[in-house]
Amino acid sequence: MKSYLKHYIDGQWVDSEGGARHEVIDPSTEQPVSEITLGTAADVDKAVAAAKKAFRSYSQTSVDERIALLERIIEEYKARIPDLAAATSEEMGAPIGFAQMAQAPAGLGYFMGTLAALKEFKFEQRVGKNRVVHEPVGVVGMITPWNWPLNQICAKVAPALAAGDTMVLKPSEEAPGNAVILAEILDKAGVPAGVFNLVNGDGPGVGAAISSHKDVDMVSFTGSTRAGIAVAQAAAPTVKRVHQELGGKAPNLVLKGANLPEVLPPTIAGVLANSGQSCIAPTRLLVHESQVADATDVVKGIMEATQVAEASTMGAHIGPVVNKAQYEKIQGLIQSAIDEGATLVTGGTGRPDGRNAGFFVKPTLLADVTPDMRIYREETFGPVATITKYTDADDAIEMANDTVYGLSATISGDPAEAAKVAPKLRAGLVTINAWSGGGGTPFGGYKQSGNGREGGKYGIADFMELKTIVGEPA
Numbered sequence: 001m002k003s004y005l006k007h008y009i010d011g012q013w014v015d016s017e018g019g020a021r022h023e024v025i026d027p028s029t030e031q032p033v034s035e036i037t038l039g040t041a042a043d044v045d046k047a048v049a050a051a052k053k054a055f056r057s058y059s060q061t062s063v064d065e066r067i068a069l070l071e072r073i074i075e076e077y078k079a080r081i082p083d084l085a086a087a088t089s090e091e092m093g094a095p096i097g098f099a100q101m102a103q104a105p106a107g108l109g110y111f112m113g114t115l116a117a118l119k120e121f122k123f124e125q126r127v128g129k130n131r132v133v134h135e136p137v138g139v140v141g142m143i144t145p146w147n148w149p150l151n152q153i154c155a156k157v158a159p160a161l162a163a164g165d166t167m168v169l170k171p172s173e174e175a176p177g178n179a180v181i182l183a184e185i186l187d188k189a190g191v192p193a194g195v196f197n198l199v200n201g202d203g204p205g206v207g208a209a210i211s212s213h214k215d216v217d218m219v220s221f222t223g224s225t226r227a228g229i230a231v232a233q234a235a236a237p238t239v240k241r242v243h244q245e246l247g248g249k250a251p252n253l254v255l256k257g258a259n260l261p262e263v264l265p266p267t268i269a270g271v272l273a274n275s276g277q278s279c280i281a282p283t284r285l286l287v288h289e290s291q292v293a294d295a296t297d298v299v300k301g302i303m304e305a306t307q308v309a310e311a312s313t314m315g316a317h318i319g320p321v322v323n324k325a326q327y328e329k330i331q332g333l334i335q336s337a338i339d340e341g342a343t344l345v346t347g348g349t350g351r352p353d354g355r356n357a358g359f360f361v362k363p364t365l366l367a368d369v370t371p372d373m374r375i376y377r378e379e380t381f382g383p384v385a386t387i388t389k390y391t392d393a394d395d396a397i398e399m400a401n402d403t404v405y406g407l408s409a410t411i412s413g414d415p416a417e418a419a420k421v422a423p424k425l426r427a428g429l430v431t432i433n434a435w436s437g438g439g440g441t442p443f444g445g446y447k448q449s450g451n452g453r454e455g456g457k458y459g460i461a462d463f464m465e466l467k468t469i470v471g472e473p474a
Helices: 041-058 063-079 083-091 098-118 149-163 177-189 203-212 223-236 260-276 292-305 323-340 395-402 417-423 456-462
Strands: 003-004 007-009 012-014 019-028 032-036 126-127 130-136 139-143 166-170 195-199 216-220 240-246 251-254 284-288 343-346 363-369 382-389 408-412 429-432 462-467
Touching: 003 139, 003 177, 007 041, 007 177, 019 083, 032 083, 032 166, 032 195, 032 216, 041 139, 041 195, 041 203, 063 083, 063 098, 063 149, 063 177, 063 195, 083 098, 083 149, 098 149, 098 260, 098 456, 130 456, 139 149, 139 203, 139 223, 149 177, 149 456, 166 203, 177 195, 203 216, 203 223, 203 395, 203 456, 216 223, 223 240, 251 395, 251 417, 260 292, 260 382, 292 343, 292 363, 292 382, 323 343, 323 363, 382 395, 395 417, 408 417, 417 429
Parallel strands: 003 032, 139 166, 139 216, 166 195, 216 240, 251 284, 251 408, 284 382, 363 382, 408 429
Antiparallel strands: 007 012, 007 195, 019 032, 126 130, 130 462, 343 363
């Protein structure tokens, strides 16, 4: 078992003040794989104090100095990709091949994209005789999830470093090992003491302490909408900036007449990738009534061809979901759909055949799903797709937008026709015959999927304040 019992505060690995030991469970085996210390408010106080002190000098560094720092981080990160992938695979269940090819590189991608954006970023502009400047926001508290841990951590850490901010990170207690390795990378790359601080812990302990702390100027949170509301409420008394990327229930609007065998596989891939544990997974297939039977056959074939295996096994398969609570939530949603009248096409409740341990979920397809069903409304976060029929284009657009979320939406079909539909969808990301975003573009949601953006120049700007200076000499 790997031990990560210390926090990284002010450039040192230090013991917790009153924290409790916590075991991290391998979801493939249900056995402990690592241990951390759940931090306390006292640990957060120390980390915030270190960040506040470091801000005085780091905020004054030049753009060239920050560029050089990001370049060093990128080189150190590349060298540690095998370690980052192994930790991610063991703790949250991503198959090791997927962790090596997608999970670990996703974080590197944010550092590289931020570096490119920083080189071009306009920190000031003239408005008449006045000057408007971007300045670091201050101490940023960061709270990140387990599903794409490095992606979400680096989506915050990279732009904060580029902006001149200092930070305190609380990664998910479900997948903390990769964050510890990242702290080692940043340390070796020469990030000054106090600029980056890591306090492991849970939401009610460390997360709440960060969100409510009077010396935290901004809190950036990625996770569920329920938890995001709690973060915003905790932050409200100090009127700090709250930057959030929350839940999603993405539609996959399949245009009438679409070539289903061609356009569905690349979008259904988003339902299966990472065992369905992606907030932009396009799980709600909306299909014209004339093509429901054909779409059902195509998706059924994809689901039944998908293999399920341990995360430690190399290969093109999906692994388990992250923990028992997530497994039981998915089982409950599948059963609720059946109870409410949906047709189980393939998959269903229980583990795949031959498995009596691990949080493995059968790739599942449910047809005849209607908008009044729980599974149509609630974020499943598992390898489960649903099919709902529509009658005409206006009906399909209304159904796609009929959700409290607005993180992403997918359109499957003729790209020219899809381009006409895209402006009508209320989501921060719209993909055509694909399911993930593009490098350097802003990522974030509408409605209860959050506020703020990450990625490229947009991410840097969101971690900065705007100042107007009037009356300077010409």
